[in-house]
Amino acid sequence: MSIRSANKLKLAQISECLSSLKALWQVKAFECEVLPWQQAFPKLAKTVWQIDDADIETLDLEQQNLVNYLLPSLIEDLSSNSCFKWSEQELAALLTEGITASCIDNTNQSETSSHQPIDLQLTETELSHFSAHIKGRKWQQITQFAAHVPNDRLPIVEWCAGKGHLGRYLAKSRNLPVTSLEWQQNLCDQGHEFAQHWQLQQQFRCTDVFKLSENPLKAEQHAIALHACGDLHVRLIDLAVQSSTQAISFSPCCYHLIEAQQYQPLSDVAKQVGFTLSRHDLQLPLQQSVIANERQLTLRHQEVAWRLGFDSLQRAASGNKCYLPIPSIKRSQLSGRFVDFCHWAAVQKQVDITSVADIEHYLEIGKQRQRLTQRIDLVAHLFRRVLEQWLILDRMCFLEQHNYQVDVLEFCSNSITPRNSLIQAKKR
Numbered sequence: 425m426s427i428r429s430a431n432k433l434k435l436a437q438i439s440e441c442l443s444s445l446k447a448l449w450q451v452k453a454f455e456c457e458v459l460p461w462q463q464a465f466p467k468l469a470k471t472v473w474q475i476d477d478a479d480i481e482t483l484d485l486e487q488q489n490l491v492n493y494l495l496p497s498l499i500e501d502l503s504s505n506s507c508f509k510w511s512e513q514e515l516a517a518l519l520t521e522g523i524t525a526s527c528i529d530n531t532n533q534s535e536t537s538s539h540q541p542i543d544l545q546l547t548e549t550e551l552s553h554f555s556a557h558i559k560g561r562k563w564q565q566i567t568q569f570a571a572h573v574p575n576d577r578l579p580i581v582e583w584c585a586g587k588g589h590l591g592r593y594l595a596k597s598r599n600l601p602v603t604s605l606e607w608q609q610n611l612c613d614q615g616h617e618f619a620q621h622w623q624l625q626q627q628f629r630c631t632d633v634f635k636l637s638e639n640p641l642k643a644e645q646h647a648i649a650l651h652a653c654g655d656l657h658v659r660l661i662d663l664a665v666q667s668s669t670q671a672i673s674f675s676p677c678c679y680h681l682i683e684a685q686q687y688q689p690l691s692d693v694a695k696q697v698g699f700t701l702s703r704h705d706l707q708l709p710l711q712q713s714v715i716a717n718e719r720q721l722t723l724r725h726q727e728v729a730w731r732l733g734f735d736s737l738q739r740a741a742s743g744n745k746c747y748l749p750i751p752s753i754k755r756s757q758l759s760g761r762f763v764d765f766c767h768w769a770a771v772q773k774q775v776d777i778t779s780v781a782d783i784e785h786y787l788e789i790g791k792q793r794q795r796l797t798q799r800i801d802l803v804a805h806l807f808r809r810v811l812e813q814w815l816i817l818d819r820m821c822f823l824e825q826h827n828y829q830v831d832v833l834e835f836c837s838n839s840i841t842p843r844n845s846l847i848q849a850k851k852r
Contacts, residue, residue, distance in 0.1 A: 427587020428824045432693050435817040438810055439697040441518060446699055449708060449807035453797035454732065456745045462798070471497040472799040480798050481721065485810055491519045494806060507739060515611070518810050554596070558589055562841055566590050568836040569650050570597065572846055573673045574783075581605065583649035583660045583674070584633070585597060588615035589648050589742055591626055595822070601625040602632075605640060607632045633659050641667040649674040651843060653679030654706075658690065661819065661849075665826045672823070672849040675835065679815055680706035691821035694814075709812035711805060712842045726758055732797070733762065734769045740786075741777045748773055762787045816845055823849045 438757035442449070447461045448468075462469035472492060475483065483490055499512045510518070516731040555563050570593050577600065585604035592615070595602040604626060606612050619626035631640065633656065641647055641663050649660055657676045664672050680703045682688075687701035731750060738748050750769045757765055763783045770777045777783070820830045828849040835846040 426822075427830075431817055431820050431824065431830075433692050434690075435691070435814065435821055436734055438518065438814045438817065439699075440695070441510060441515070442811065442814060443697065443699045445807070449804040449811070450705055451697070451804060452704060452747070453800040453804070454652060454735070454749075456796065456800055459796070461803075463563075465498065467497040468494065468498045468803065472803060475799070475802075477795060477798070480802060482803055484805060487805075488520050490802070490805060491516055495519070495632040496804065498806075510598055519806055520809065554593075557587075562589075564840050565650065565836060566593055568840070569673075569675065569846065570594055572833065572835045572848075573646070573648060574671065574848065574850075576671055578646040578671060578759075579603070579645060581641060581645050581647045581669075583647055584652045584656050585611075585615065587611050587618065588626060588628060590648065591615075592618055592622065592624060594648075595619070595624040595626045596622060599625075602627075604628045604639075605631055633663075636663075639663050639667050641669045643668045643670060645669050646671040646673065648761060650840075651729065652730060653677055655679035655683055656681075657819075658682075661690075664849075665823070665828075668851060670851045671826075671828065673846060674845050675820065675843060676816065677843045679709060680704070682706070691818050691825060693821055694818040704758060704816075708804060708808045709815065710842075711801065711808055716799070723755065723758055727753065728797065729767050729787070729790040729794040730758070730762055731790070732793040733786045733788075734766050736789045737766055737777060737780060737783060737786040738770070738773070738795065739777045743781050748775070794817075812845070816847065823847075827852045 447464060451460055459469050459472070473829060483493060491764055495512065497515055499515070502508045539627075541812045558566070564841055566589055570590060573594065575598060577598075580591060580594055580602045582588060582594075582602055582604040585591055585606040586608075588604035588606070590603070591602040591604040594600060602625065604612075604615060606615070607630065609630045612630045615626075616628050619628075629640070633640075647660060647664050647669050649657055651672055652660060654677075657674050660674060661672060663669075679687075682703065685703070687706060689697065734750065735747055738744060750772055753765075757768070766777060766783050766786070769775075780786075816832060818833060823830045830850075831848045833846050833848070834844045836844045838844060
């Protein structure tokens with residue numbers, strides 16, 4: 425089976441799995457007052473309520489641990505469902521494996537992906553100046569992304585370049601011309617100054633990629649983008665396909681930053697799927713717990729409990745049955761009283777709560793709802809990796825439809841950035 429056929433089959437299989445289990449992941453926890461799927465999945469519901477509150481964050485840190493803990497109960501619930509065809513082993517692999525495990529054409533990987541680090545041939549002093557004003561993790565992302573970009577000697581177009589750090593690095597290390605596209609003039613100006621200082625073949629074009637008079641991409645180019653969000657990287661590959669750009673290397677990010685209310689599938693096979701994805705659904709792959717200190721964790725839980733407590737309060741006072749989001753709050757507000765917070769929130773959302781006598785009662789309700797949302801989100805997080813696989817496969821299949829050879833790999837470790845998938849496409 426060709427890699428193109430394998431990717432289409434994999435996308436169809438994942439689509440079937442996500443569709444059949446969407447009750448567990450296609451949910452808005454803040455709108456719920458009970459586990460929304462507890463009747464259909466009673467064993468899973470019992471299991472999540474047996475988890476100690478203090479253990480949830482740790483369990484959520486590692487996908488493998490999360491799957492190992494919850495999957496047996498899920499499989500037990502599914503055992504009576506004759507329509508679900510996946511075994512425990514198959515579902516475990518699907519929920520835990522990285523996108524690269526099933527989508528790299530190993531026969532062509534050496535041709536399309538260079539894993540050798542670039543030798544900049546700079547002194548430590550020069551290198552420190554070259555990386556000035558770039559935070560440590562960002563610099564690691566830039567250098568490791570660049571190390572995996574095939575050195576095909578094509579002129580480079582840097583998409584959504586910012587100050588052009590990635591383009592500058594490649595221009596210096598490979599002695600190639602780089603055109604950096606960025607819509608903010610002040611970032612272009614700063615990037616131009618850097619390029620002039622290092623006497624690099626890097627030019628900046630201040631342009632809005634959504635308001636182009638002509639396609640900035642040409643056939644004999646290599647287009648690159650590090651963490652282009654949502655519609656931005658979709659726009660990149662669409663224009664690259666139109667111009668038959670020879671090579672594309674990009675890492676997608678923030679899939680939910682789209683103009684449309686719902687996700688617009690790219691590939692033919694994804695367009696045939698029986699479920700739709702909202703912007704909220706598209707945030708699921710980004711929901712990865714980070715290690716926080718005890719103070720940060722306490723404040724985060726307190727803020728969620730207060731928001732949900734006020735939500736229950738406003739429902740009682742106004743009769744509104746939908747979750748009411750409130751603006752961002754200052755950390756200092758959490759050191760005050762819950763009652764004062766509720767009065768502030770009521771003013772922000774123009775809700776009359778004067779008829780409510782016991783506001784403190786809703787703080788306890790908020791705490792219980794905070795425990796509930798933790799468990800709803802924990803189960804949804806079983807599917808964060810497989811949903812990202814689906815989104816990446818959609819991009820791969822789209823490019824393959826347009827006669828590109830496509831691979832995907834992880835360009836850096838998860839500790840540097842969880843958004844570490846790099847899609848490489850080469851025109852056949």
